[in-house]
Amino acid sequence: MQNPVHIVWFKRDLRIYDHAPLQAACLAGSVMPLYCWEPNQWAGEDYVAQHQAFIAECLVELKKELASIGLHLQISPVGIVETLQTIKSQIAIAGLYSHEETGNGASFAVDKAVSAWCKVQQINWQESAQNGVVRRLKNRNHWNKHWESRMCAPIIAKPQSALAAPFINLPSRTILQAKGSDKPKRQRGGRSEALRFFDSFLDGRAAKFRGGISSPLTAVTAGSRLSPYLAYGCLSMREVVQATRERRDWANQVPHLFPKNLNGGLIGFESRLHWHCHFMQKLESEPEMEFENLHHAHDGMRDETLAHAESQRRLAAWSKGETGWPLIDACMAMLRETGWINFRMRAMLMSTASYLYWLHWRETGLHLAREFLDYEPGIHWAQTQMQSGTTGINTLRIYSPIKQAQNQDPTGAFVRHWLPALKNVPDTWIFEPYLMPKNLQKQYGCELEKHYPAPLIDIAIAMREARAKISQARKQAGAFDETQAIIKKHASRKGMLGSARDANGQELVAKKRQKKSTLTKLKHSQQELF
Structure with a gap:
């Protein structure tokens, strides 16, 4: 037997x-x-x-x-x-x-x-x-302690041997093939690849983490690139946290062996590991977030079913990378090839869809889920709603695709690489080719609607209208009480690196003209990202 x-x-x-x-x-x-x-x-x-x-x-x-x-x-x-x-x-x-x-x-x-x-x-x-996600968590008051306790627990060693069960005959059917096609330049799967990326990050790439992860030009090497390996568990969150802390200790003891700023980069990296679990906890505590507005004052605010022809036209332009705003379209082109883009650009893509195009976050969120190799539902849907203004507890951050291009791709190198139609456009027009006179469009081989699309809308007008609509929604009766309930259940607390909230989850008001210490600057950076 x-x-x-x-x-x-x-x-x-x-x-x-x-x-x-x-x-x-x-x-x-x-x-x-x-x-x-x-x-x-x-x-x-x-x-x-x-x-x-x-x-x-x-x-x-x-x-x-x-x-x-x-x-x-x-x-x-x-x-x-x-x-x-x-x-x-x-x-x-x-x-x-x-x-x-x-x-x-x-x-x-x-x-x-x-x-x-x-x-x-x-x-x-x-x-x-x-990881740091806690089942049946009533509120966030002690979540930080739970996370730290789990990250500090001893790592479980690989079993040396095991008693194998008998081979079982499983159903012999064809595996259901997923939709779409593979991406030619995505990262490869497996633990060995994960360790290769992690080792190179700890050995030096982390020194460029701070200041390097905002631009799509530098984030490719300044970021850890561990996100798909964490999403599929090739690495455990605990081993990444502990290895990061061990390298920080080593770098402090023998700083001459490591690049300058490595320790600072690893501090920033660890804070993001903390936030990684923080956002996953949101979906764990409220699974409906994948399908419904977190704050219901925003229900009916956008065309949820994309019933209008204009909504469908905008969704098509955005998802295909044909918005007429070069940085948006270049990011979409990179995603099509690689399945990856840095966080700042992800936030900008979602912000553009939700605020400027006024599209409901569900369909645009699904498109990005399909595009992101590192799709992690807990992080993805929480961030999708956050960048769409439907959480009710976060400050609105509406990204201008022109300003972001000027800040994150100042020479236009990223845009020209991913959008060949703009390769000959001079710096003066590279982020707003639609402003070029027609004679220059012909001269530089970039004629609107022939080689590159014109924008569908005016950015300034769209921003103004989006702020007004969301402000109006948040003034509805009962909205304040729902906001307080969401804060209790989901908001970060004092003690999380980068959190701008107190022990009860309420936002802190910064003092004007306060001199920023290094930690304050880091907190400001974290606020912007999260």
Whole structure:
């Protein structure tokens, strides 16, 4: 008689290092590592071919890592519930082990279905936390302490060996192929690639983090580029935090061995790791945020169904990168090729869609989810709403695509690289080619509506109208009370690096003409980003 198996359900935690479910299963008995290509996930609107290809690369490496400790990764082409039922028909299941996941609506539905199945089958499902997100959190007052406690906990070593469960015949169907096509210049999946990026960041690239992550020109190398590896769990948040702190300590002890400003860059980087979990916590605490305005005073404010022809025209121009504003269109071009753009540009893209084009955030958010290789639902939908003004608790930040271009791409190098139609346009006109006289358009080979589109709207007018509409929405009866409830549930608290709120989540008012210390400057930078 075969011993019951302990199933480790890999989801977005594709590693064997610092993996609590794998450790627990290995200590309990014979282990069956399992990954399921969940059809409901791939039939959805947000995950596409590039995500599927990245995961496939991660699984190749994960399979090798598991083999090194004597385990065989079984990959199922069907959903987890059907897979569990198939396994149970061939061998008894002693337990199911996995990490908690803060994913999209589809993954949440899968988790609920698994929970129900395990309850009926009387199988214990043991879930472990894998980042700073806290299940069933009532308010944010003590969240910072929870995060720090988890990040300081000992890292779980890779198992040296394990007792493998018997091989099980899983359903032999074709994996549901995701929509779209892969991106030619995206990052490759796998833990070895993750470590390569992380090592080079700790060894020196982090020195350019501060001041380098705002421009799309410099952020490619100044940023850590770890976001897709954190999204799919090739690295654990805890190991990244601890390695960052260890490198800071080392850099302080022997500063001559490292580039100048490395320590400052790593401080800034760690603060963003903290904010990473902060935003994921929002979706964990309020899953409806993926589909509904966080603050309902904004309901009906925009064309939610895109029923109007003008809304559809604007969505098409924005998503195709044909707005007539070069920095917007260049960012969209880069995303099409690489699946990545830096945070400042992401905020600008969403701001442009939501404020200048006055599009509802759901459809534009789905487009960017498909474009971002590192799509992390918890961060994505919280930021999507924040940059659209629908949280009700954040200061409006409406980005001007012209001003951002002047600040972040002063020579036009980024725009010219991604928009060949503008390669001969002089600096004077590079960010506003629609202002060029017609004779110069012909001279430089960039004629409006022939080589490059003209803008659909006036930026100044759109900004003014957006501010007025949102201000009016926030004056509705009951809006203040809802704002206070959102602050209690979701706002950052004093103690988070970069937070501009007090211990109760209320915004602090800065004193005028206050001399800025280094920390104050960092806080201002963080406020702008988050």
